[in-house]
Amino acid sequence: MGTESAAALSGVFTDEDEDIKRLSRTNRRAAVDAVVRRYRDRILHHAIYVLKDYQEAVDVTQEVFIKAMREPRLFDGEFRVKAWLFRVTSNLCFNIVRDRRRRTNILDAMPKVDRYMPDQIENIVGDERQVVILGAMDKLTGEHKEILSLRYYSDLSYNEIADVLGIKLGTVMSRLSRAKGRLVEVLDELGVVLDEDTVRKVLA
Amino acid sequence: MNCRETQSLLVAWQDGELSPGTSARISEHVSACPSCREIEMRLRAATPMAGPGLPNDLRRLAWDRIDRALELARATPTPVPPSALERLGGHLGAVNERVPLPFGAVVGYAMVLGLALAWGASNWWTANLLRAEVEGRRIVVEAPASDVPAAQFRPASYAPTAPENESSAP
Numbered sequence: 422m423g424t425e426s427a428a429a430l431s432g433v434f435t436d437e438d439e440d441i442k443r444l445s446r447t448n449r450r451a452a453v454d455a456v457v458r459r460y461r462d463r464i465l466h467h468a469i470y471v472l473k474d475y476q477e478a479v480d481v482t483q484e485v486f487i488k489a490m491r492e493p494r495l496f497d498g499e500f501r502v503k504a505w506l507f508r509v510t511s512n513l514c515f516n517i518v519r520d521r522r523r524r525t526n527i528l529d530a531m532p533k534v535d536r537y538m539p540d541q542i543e544n545i546v547g548d549e550r551q552v553v554i555l556g557a558m559d560k561l562t563g564e565h566k567e568i569l570s571l572r573y574y575s576d577l578s579y580n581e582i583a584d585v586l587g588i589k590l591g592t593v594m595s596r597l598s599r600a601k602g603r604l605v606e607v608l609d610e611l612g613v614v615l616d617e618d619t620v621r622k623v624l625a
Numbered sequence: 626m627n628c629r630e631t632q633s634l635l636v637a638w639q640d641g642e643l644s645p646g647t648s649a650r651i652s653e654h655v656s657a658c659p660s661c662r663e664i665e666m667r668l669r670a671a672t673p674m675a676g677p678g679l680p681n682d683l684r685r686l687a688w689d690r691i692d693r694a695l696e697l698a699r700a701t702p703t704p705v706p707p708s709a710l711e712r713l714g715g716h717l718g719a720v721n722e723r724v725p726l727p728f729g730a731v732v733g734y735a736m737v738l739g740l741a742l743a744w745g746a747s748n749w750w751t752a753n754l755l756r757a758e759v760e761g762r763r764i765v766v767e768a769p770a771s772d773v774p775a776a777q778f779r780p781a782s783y784a785p786t787a788p789e790n791e792s793s794a795p
Contacts, residue, residue: 465687466678490698551674
């Protein structure tokens, strides 16, 4: 992805937490509470999409906000609160996912416990088709899964994703393009029909 | 804009992340090119979409847990980050967990003992070298002969005499 492509991007970063930063000058505790209220649902959902486990997602969300409370730079002028929260959440979630993979061999020998609550996941993602897409995302690399989750489930702009992942805007665009291309391939392999009628139904 | 350029920007175009000019050129190409339209449609059909989210009871349950955890954290002093030595200790502990205890312990003690012996031997060897240098050898100072007065090298008993060839002259 060249400079020209990156230059075609139109996003401009704005600090949407300016009001909370102003509040922090007089009352830090109230400002921390305001950060929690503003982002708790989005952070919790992001953790659920990555972990597919409500209990673990709540644990991660708690830890993220405790880290935020103890972060001395949280209300500094240039500090990007939202990007920082999503970055910490992603790191904690992927540590858990990595630990799960390490334990896979041991757990395979034990009786299975359904921790992923399929009914609740269906509630969160919407319809059956989206459940299939979420399942297909599990077959992608961690990098692709992470960027798709940040863009489509957490609804971050390309600028915000660049901030969260610490990469350039052009890299966000090329990585998302590759990730989505790979997702189409996986859905093809799973036999999911991606035709014009389906698109009309999805968009209806 | 050709097909290759268009396809590399299709996802950003669908996400509304392109400038109006680039966006218009892609729209124009997609509407005129059947193969790019097919790819665009497949990408659109594969777009993950967030649903309505957690049911309210689970959200409230999560909020309560987060609030309680924050209250508890506020009442607890901020933990001091571990020192370098403690981090090293933790790392060795983690290594020990992965290696069977007797073997790990033996390897650990052998490493510490080996390092101590190597350090001692190195000190002893250096000290011996220095002693040999001071006791057994002359320290040579290199300096141009012109910088040192000739009298400095003569013994105190030395009495200058006229050169032999000069005295034997007629």
